Amino acid sequence: MKNVKLMQGNQACVEGALAAGCRFYAGYPITPSTEIAEGCAARLPQVGGRFIQMEDEIASCAAAIGASAAGVKAMTATSGPGFSLKQENLGYACLTEIPFVLVDVQRAGPSTGLPTSPSQGDVMQARWGTHGDHPVIALSPSTVEECYTLCVRAFNLSEKYRTPVIFLMDEIVGHLRESIQIPEEGSLEIVNRTMPKDLNAPAYECEPGSLIPSFAPFGHGQRYNVTGLIHAKDGFPTNSTEIAHNQVKRLMAKIDENLDDILSWEEKDTEDADVLLVCYGGTARSAYSAMEDLQKEGIKVGLFRPITIWPFPAKRLEELSRKVKKVVVAEHNNGQILLEVERVVKNNCKIDFIGKVNGTVITPDEIANVVKEG
Amino acid sequence: MSKMEIRLAGTGGQGLITGTIILAEAGIFENKFVAQSQSYGPEARGGMCKGEVIVSDEKIGFTKVTRPTFVMALSQQSFNQYCKDLAEDCFVLVDETIEVPEDYDHKNFMKLPILATAREKVGKMQTVNIVSVGAINEILKFSSYENIKKAVLMHVPKGTEELNLKALEEGAKLAK
Numbered sequence: 001m002k003n004v005k006l007m008q009g010n011q012a013c014v015e016g017a018l019a020a021g022c023r024f025y026a027g028y029p030i031t032p033s034t035e036i037a038e039g040c041a042a043r044l045p046q047v048g049g050r051f052i053q054m055e056d057e058i059a060s061c062a063a064a065i066g067a068s069a070a071g072v073k074a075m076t077a078t079s080g081p082g083f084s085l086k087q088e089n090l091g092y093a094c095l096t097e098i099p100f101v102l103v104d105v106q107r108a109g110p111s112t113g114l115p116t117s118p119s120q121g122d123v124m125q126a127r128w129g130t131h132g133d134h135p136v137i138a139l140s141p142s143t144v145e146e147c148y149t150l151c152v153r154a155f156n157l158s159e160k161y162r163t164p165v166i167f168l169m170d171e172i173v174g175h176l177r178e179s180i181q182i183p184e185e186g187s188l189e190i191v192n193r194t195m196p197k198d199l200n201a202p203a204y205e206c207e208p209g210s211l212i213p214s215f216a217p218f219g220h221g222q223r224y225n226v227t228g229l230i231h232a233k234d235g236f237p238t239n240s241t242e243i244a245h246n247q248v249k250r251l252m253a254k255i256d257e258n259l260d261d262i263l264s265w266e267e268k269d270t271e272d273a274d275v276l277l278v279c280y281g282g283t284a285r286s287a288y289s290a291m292e293d294l295q296k297e298g299i300k301v302g303l304f305r306p307i308t309i310w311p312f313p314a315k316r317l318e319e320l321s322r323k324v325k326k327v328v329v330a331e332h333n334n335g336q337i338l339l340e341v342e343r344v345v346k347n348n349c350k351i352d353f354i355g356k357v358n359g360t361v362i363t364p365d366e367i368a369n370v371v372k373e374g
Numbered sequence: 375m376s377k378m379e380i381r382l383a384g385t386g387g388q389g390l391i392t393g394t395i396i397l398a399e400a401g402i403f404e405n406k407f408v409a410q411s412q413s414y415g416p417e418a419r420g421g422m423c424k425g426e427v428i429v430s431d432e433k434i435g436f437t438k439v440t441r442p443t444f445v446m447a448l449s450q451q452s453f454n455q456y457c458k459d460l461a462e463d464c465f466v467l468v469d470e471t472i473e474v475p476e477d478y479d480h481k482n483f484m485k486l487p488i489l490a491t492a493r494e495k496v497g498k499m500q501t502v503n504i505v506s507v508g509a510i511n512e513i514l515k516f517s518s519y520e521n522i523k524k525a526v527l528m529h530v531p532k533g534t535e536e537l538n539l540k541a542l543e544e545g546a547k548l549a550k
Contacts, residue, residue, distance in 0.1 A: 179402050363436070363438075
């Protein structure tokens, strides 16, 4: 094996960000995401980037957006309590269409909760944390290697769709160390922001057939305004009902009409499964082992692991749910993805649920027992 | 060896998490799959602390130790918590200072003067984790001496290489 390293999930996220071209990080350290700030502080200056520790989470989110507005790929990282604080600026970036990557290494909540314990309690906050209808892309890694590769994809999607992307990690993968094969330089696709053909064109005008504007970063000669108010194509605020309607609809459509490009998931042994596990992030690790144990006993069990949590890979799950006897959802919260699974699966099959909120990890046995309950 | 689930438990500050990281690193040199994790938190500063590493020929699913094959305890509290209800073939290593109850009947059991070796033979208490790694590698034989040495050198502060290699050697001698 070439270039195999022992690496922690948080560290792999940093290396992935650098590989994607991230050259700016602003943050306020918080467990269990602190190693991302530490890693960026050490690594960014080595590649000509900048690291700033800001006074709080709100300011660090704003700083990342500001850097991106000037054309630099930017990232901030936090955990649940800080994620709450970043929501205001997250919405601002959605509406102003400024890309950046927001990492949330989830820990047990609510409030400051259990700082060092695993959780997946921010799934719905990732979807609806900031107010108003807004587009969301959230990705969830299950291995240290994926912390790297999926972080690259987070930047790519962010730049391509000009929208913030939430990298929804959890303490399980964030603090896990395992071997990772560092992809060779040039082997991963790197997406960079498009530039407008005409710098005199209105910034928020989309090319015919496109739902994504191509405005230039600040300082490149295009004149426009940036505001969190509903704005016209030049970026200045407006109360026009027509523009408001078109703007919100377009923001949603740029994600909804590109699901084939955005959605990703993993399927394991789903072909002839009687029972389908639905797990994501660190919990998928428990599911892999549960499957191994169950399959040794002759039980036909498969796994559906959403990698894009938002948008949710609904269509494929719906298809699979028609072929199985039951779906078992396991997650470290009180039933957040469960709501989405129920919405999608409806009455196609039975749904069982394991939701752990005590700060310990769902074990393979706990999953296996629920599968066997029939 | 197909799969080893190793747990090192003791007191915060003994460097046991680094110990598991070194074992994981050596595991990679031996072309194994590894998964290393730890208990994080206030307890890592003087209270009970544990590090875990799984070393396997196959890809690792669940990353926490569930059926330990090797447990080391360097404090009384960690012995009380982690050294019971273990599978028969699980190897238990404890420091000689641990008070083991008379009715403790786990067969696969070894007591070694790990703390005393770090303190007296190596001359620095901070090397207790490396003494442990030396002993563990000797007992489990999962890494060549060259590879474990390489792994140790990757994770000790500059200027302490010689001291730590001595600790590794003393640890290995203990378990021979």
